[in-house]
Amino acid sequence: MKVLKFGGTSVGSVAAIKSVASIINSASTNNNIVVVVSAIGGVTNQLIQLSTRAQQGDTSYEALIDQLKLQHTTMYTELLGKEEEGFINELFSQLSEVCKGVFLLKELTSRTSDFIQSCGERLSSFIVFSYLKNEKVDITLYDSRKYLITDKQFGNANILIKETSELLLGLKSEMGSVSLFPGFIASTLENETTTLGRGGSDYTASLLANVFEAEALEIWTDVNGLMTADPRLVKQAHLLPHVSYEEALELSHFGAKVLYPPSIQPALDKGITIWVKNTFDAEGECTKITKEWDEKKNLVRGISSIKEIALLNLSGNSMVGIPSFSFRLFRALSEARVNVILITQASSEHSICVAISTVDVDKAKEAVSQEFKTELELRKLNAVSIDTDMSILALVGANMKNQVGICGKMFDTLGRNGISVTAIAQGSSERNISAVIHRSDMKKAINLLHESFFLSEIKKVHLFIVGVGNVGRAFLNQISEQQEYLLKEHHLNILVAGIANSKQSYFEEEGIDLKRWADLLNDGDAYHIDSFVSRIDELNLRNSVFVDITASEDIAQVYQAVLEKSISVVTPNKIAATRSMEQYRKLKQTARKYGAQFLFETNVAAGLPxxxxxxxxxxxxxxxxxxxxxxxxxxxxxxxxxxxxxxxxxxxxxxxxxxxxxxxxxxxxxxxxxxxxxxxxxxxxxxxxxxxxxxxxxxxxxxxxxxxxxxxxxxxxxxxxxxxxxxxxxxxxxxxxxxxxxxxxxxxxxxxxxxxxxxxxxxxxxxxxxxxxxxxxxxxxxxxxxxxxxxxxxxxxxxxxxxxxxxxxx
Incomplete structure (x- = not known):
């Protein structure tokens, strides 16, 4: 038996559902299969939105219900060639009645919210079932609420394993070729509808795979599998064909949206192989997740990230004498339902820092301030500080602990490019090395690390050139002529990301076409050296180099500011190196301090060394x-x-x-x-x-x-x-x-x-x-x-x- 789970994008359109049907037909040829489906992509968010509007007394919730009904009935009609007048109409009638009650009472309980959100999976599973039945597939639709039993933790209910296992095992003997279950939803012993929280459909599938002892769990989504990094941030990110459970857990915990961490655990308990596949590229490459890891593969398997986090810091010289300090802090956060993503604590116990989601900042600060109210009033503790606009990036690899220098290489790479690390966390297993950095540095940092650990044979360098006179033109021509050779023979990708003359400037993050640079510059923006440097800072590209090919004293004046941004300077301009000895020395010291270089070989004898x-x-x-x-x-x-x-x-x-x-x-x-x-x-x-x-x-x-x-x-x-x-x-x-x-x-x-x-x-x-x-x-x-x-x-x-x-x- 196999369990196949299809995400929201996989059932998000008529064409997608037809692809799902093809996959199910193929998979069920020689196996009995269990299928789990999520709500149509975006529907759960819309259900949350309309319930919130109803609670606020906003009548526009009715229009949202109508839109959702039209979306589902249209999809049903296009798939089956006829209108559906039973289940869909009845369910939307119930939804309207429940939302009307919320609207009149202006009260939305967690129990009511769960009922409203459950409609997404109930609708999508019905549509998929109806289409497959119409296509002569031997399929049975089961209501997950009858077989998945939970406690009363509405919104994020916990499965009661004993009761659920008994019901599912009792059902197993009755199941036919294809058994379809809606994901995400369950019920209490009193038949009250509950939901399993974020990633609930994955968890449903993993739980079914566990109880039925499936040979494999297939997660079908809109990507081919787990990637070495977020492809939206790193264009060179590539597929990971095989990772271990632990690596998948770390990657998914730190931002990889393909899997949700708790969903892996039931499969892990039984050693079930997990496959991550693409609904829209069914025969393409995919990721296999098993207990074992590849000894001969890269020690670092992936670079994961969480874009929006905040750091909550509690410090004070008297913290050592406060009983159960850490316990009280985490209890306060737990009771406020604040998830802690990362923890660091100084060995002196004078400070402790936790990373949390930015959406939890206000309630976290309030909870901690209340817990330590007495200590704060007595000034035993400093006021709770919050740093927002932060991000986390993490190196993940199950076998990193067997290699010396991974951590050093990571922080050296970041430091040499001027990226400041605010907090660090590393477990003794060394499966994960995490760093908190400023959000504005995230794209630059993750590309640097990806280049360093996965594409170390290719280095990308971004040049920002001021001065396109005789020497500048010759330099641009030489780069253009050598680009292909340097990339092929020396694995060096030199890109000109910005150019300027005395009047205009032009920038292109992916590299200026050096066959057309003069025309592009003519159509560029007005130039000023300060705005040029500011633009370099805004782009924040890795391995940036400022190249001054002028004899301008004004441009030489900005070298200090450029070096302080950890951007190296290359120049034939002799002014900076021949000002006062104090200024000359300061430039050298600044370059060393910020991990940049100040190179001016051409100051003396042109190209001679x-x-x-x-x-x-x-x-x-x-x-x-x-x-x-x-x-x-x-x-x-x-x-x-x-x-x-x-x-x-x-x-x-x-x-x-x-x-x-x-x-x-x-x-x-x-x-x-x-x-x-x-x-x-x-x-x-x-x-x-x-x-x-x-x-x-x-x-x-x-x-x-x-x-x-x-x-x-x-x-x-x-x-x-x-x-x-x-x-x-x-x-x-x-x-x-x-x-x-x-x-x-x-x-x-x-x-x-x-x-x-x-x-x-x-x-x-x-x-x-x-x-x-x-x-x-x-x-x-x-x-x-x-x-x-x-x-x-x-x-x-x-x-x-x-x-x-x-x-x-x-």
Missing amino acids: VISTLNDLIKSGDKILSIEAVLSGTLNYLFNEYNGQSTFKSIIESAKALGLTEPDPRLDLSGEDVIRKLLILMRESGLEVEMKDVDLVSFLPEGCLEAPSLDSFYQKVEDNEPYFKALYNEAEQAKTKLRVVASYKNGKATVGLQKIEEGHPFYFLEGKDNIVLFHTERYKAQPLVIKGAGAGAEVTASGIFADVLRLVNN
């Missing part, structure tokens, strides 16, 4: 003795290209056209850019230095940088052409090359134009190349040399990309 190499030297215990560097690809290009024949002005214009300079070339020619780069290298070496500590020897004639406009600057440069030609001729005559060199040695830092002799590593520097020489304790005789292209949109973009990948790998 200068800062990362320097960091490796310092971390490994080496000490920097001196630094010599040509750090401006732009200036190196200018002095390599200038030969005294073309004007220095034309060389500057050519460099700008090639994208080798800032939009305003004066920023490059002033030497300030090189000072900032040297300052960063010195700070990364461990030195406490400020901008004023670097001496600049300008190579430009006086007055050039004071020019009020770019055009007047070009004119000044053109007017001073003889000066530049003289510099060139002097270098040629001395058989040297002109290089703008940044150096640090013996505590002195300088930036200036130098004549480099043949044989020096700087002499043969070509085009826009940069070069850095580190003299260290380990590299005394020969310096460590890093050389390569140090300017240009493509190489700078590749350096930013490398920082993003470095961040992901860490």
Whole structure:
């Protein structure tokens, strides 16, 4: 024998009931089967609603009754091709009379409420029975109220096992091929209708399976089974083909709506296999629930969640001396009919915290306040505090206790993404590790954990990019070209979730189409850096990275706020790392404190690995003795290209056209850019230095940088052409090359134009190349040399990309 239970969606339409009929026909071919049905989806809620309206004296309850009657009679007619004039009409007549009494008395007792709610299952079972009978199925409809006996706990009645078992076993010999029972409903010994509470239809089916010693219990619903996580929150959630009873209990207790925890227990007692199947995909995959668990499967089987909970906290220095404190607390909550979902208590017994449903907050607070009224008045206890807008997420797995580090991995994953855990609970069996977090973090947290425990081979990263000039465009193109490769070969899914220029911004949580980003941005919203950062915070996406590809001081000012949200920062913008030493240090400390990273490799030499190499030297215990560097690809290009024949002005214009300079070339020619780069290298070496500590020897004639406009600057440069030609001729005559060199040695830092002799590593520097020489304790005789292209949109973009990948790998 098998027991098949069909939920509300499975009997929610004509097409659904026809699918149910097909399943029953197939299942009953070689077996006697018992079928349990729920009310049509949504009907129980409507019955509760109309009874409440009647109690409130609201005549609109009558219209709700009419709607329900029309819904059921229409379904009956469409299924059987004729009108039903008996049972349905009679039942709705009774329902109307009962509700009229509630309306007149403005009183709704729990007994009356149970009668009203029982109508849903009675109607659905009658319709299913009538259709199957009409289809020539050998089926008998039994009234569950005659065989399932309960106490008088109306609304959530308890089965009287002895009486119920005797009645059902007496019936067993009479049962034919298909026996149909309405779920959820039962009765007292005095024949008063009761209901079995939430999940009552599942419990009915499980109880019948237990008493009849069925070989299997099949739960038919609108999904294929238990999932690794809520698919509404996690798109990558997948089916669990097999779980143990304990795992199913934990998953269903913490939010998995497929099963209701008490419904599993009767089947568990007899070791009956439970199948969770999809009415609308009868041949598809499903979940099997047994006593055993899979030793070779993932230790974490699923991630469950409860979205809306509140934390009730009771604390006080004098709690230790209060007799039976915990007993009194839970007694008060029990008497107020408040379900406790999670419990934590400090070992000092100075505080105890319980998680409850948000709908129970007011009565819970009142009950606890009354129970400890004396202690509260004497200030032995602090006032009861309630934290709302909370959620619970839980890792579930029967065999987690055999693996070290599950708990650590869970909280490390959350912490690195800025998700604060308010309370923690873990049983000694380690089948469940639960954490209470803010509700706004739920989607982000459950996706993080799912990615970490089920899809660890694929990591999703969300980029938010400000600045789409030459470098920004190159960066976006590189991401677009590499997305498929990174996903396939490195299991890394990089998505651009937000972009902005100086005027507009555009966001797309699932990733912007990088083939159309320019058009999408043009149609985007007005941009302001504060609103851009706020939007990133609102989206609250896991593995978020803020990428600043500008030279803006305003944008550099928001790094602190971004890092405090545990969002990493990647940038070629040198301003943040070259402000005061105090601000520089604060950014580094903030990144460490909030589990984020502040990466600025491209601040110094575009795509060259200068800062990362320097960091490796310092971390490994080496000490920097001196630094010599040509750090401006732009200036190196200018002095390599200038030969005294073309004007220095034309060389500057050519460099700008090639994208080798800032939009305003004066920023490059002033030497300030090189000072900032040297300052960063010195700070990364461990030195406490400020901008004023670097001496600049300008190579430009006086007055050039004071020019009020770019055009007047070009004119000044053109007017001073003889000066530049003289510099060139002097270098040629001395058989040297002109290089703008940044150096640090013996505590002195300088930036200036130098004549480099043949044989020096700087002499043969070509085009826009940069070069850095580190003299260290380990590299005394020969310096460590890093050389390569140090300017240009493509190489700078590749350096930013490398920082993003470095961040992901860490």
